[in-house]
Amino acid sequence: MFKSLKEKLKGWVSKNEEDEIEEVVETVEKPKKEKKVKKSKDSKKIENKKSTKEKEDKPSKEEIAEEKKKAKEIAKTEKEKAKEEKKKEREAKKKEKEDLKKKDKEDLVEIVKDTEEIVEEIEEKIEEVIEDAEEIVEDKKPKSSIFKKILTKEKFNDMFEELEMILVTNNVAYDAVDKIKKSLEEKLIGKSLKEVNLANELKTSIEDLLINPPNFIETIKESIKEKSPYVILFSGINGAGKTTTIAKVTALLQKNKLSVCLAAADTFRAAAIQQLEVHANKLKVPIIKKDYGTDPAAVAFDGVAYAKKHKIDVVLIDTAGRLQNRDSLMKEIEKIARVAKADMKIFLGESITGNDATEQASAFNKSIDIDGIILSKADVDEKGGTAISVTAITGKPILFLGTGQKYEDLEVFDKEKLIEKIGL
């Protein structure tokens, strides 16, 4: 295109003017410049010869200027177009590069994902293999009780040791601990270890062992419908709380509209008779007493006779404190119980003396076959194990807990409360 335009112009322009056109063309076809300049110089020589001949056809100056201007514009447009195309080309290349990069990234993520899946699969396979191997090893083991994970006597003893400490420090007597241990052994040895929760089993066996007492007032009321008076004998060692508890029980019976009389069968000490008398006066109940040193069984008998005669519902017999290993005194209490035909024989023990109270309860039970137990001084006992012990050894219910020195400090025994107190 530029070549034909150049030739056309050559026919019109003078030598000087032709140089100017060369310049325009040069900007478009730069790489060919040198060659063309040379060529134009050669052609100039020929053209100069021709120019004289063609002078008459020469176009005007304005026309030449116009044509030059047009040529310049065309060249400029072409240049811009070329530039634009190059720019587009560059951008396309850039985009292509970016696309490639993006694709590479995506491919990489895909590869990582695949690798993770493969690793997971391998791990699963390894686990399966290990499980299979363990099963094989388990099958090959000798079928002894340890490998079957069964509670053996040895294992039970180990486990019980810790519980034993808890029981003993809570004032549960050794005999009672042994009894609890035996009952648990019978229940648990040979069971699957998985099924055994020793702490829970202990709680359950203590719950089973403890007895919620029969309703004291209802028992009496029922009985006196048939036969009156209802006779209650209080036994126990010195200072256990017999006299004080008799006063508390009197107050309770009175509250429940039952009439009461007291028999001062502790003839061993003059002060004991006076002590009971003080309570009788305070509570406004009759007291049957004899001289210090008289037969306590005779006093008890007189008390019952008095109640019969005066239609009194309940007779409470106070006795002297005695040690359970003193045979003569134990014989004496047996006689009192027999002579008075006691309907209810109560052993009074102190909450704070776990092992001692248990021994005493056991001895008194053997001697007079007690019907129930009252544990005094529970207000100063933080442990509660004595209640478990005395019941475990005698199999008799605890009727009340003495919880202070006032008349109203007598609480009906509740096994759930005790279990809570021990923290089982």
Ligand SMILES: Nc1nc2c(ncn2[C@@H]2O[C@H](COP(=O)(O)OP(=O)(O)OP(=O)(O)O)[C@@H](O)[C@H]2O)c(=O)[nH]1
């Ligand atoms: N804190 C507290 N003290 C009590 C309780 N019961 C009795 N006592 C006290 O224990 C001491 C002895 O009580 P007694 O009733 O005299 O005991 P006892 O068994 O009759 O004693 P003897 O007649 O000597 O055999 C007294 O100081 C009572 O006040 C109780 O539940 N809590």
Ligand SMILES: [Mg+2]
């Ligand atoms: Mg007394």
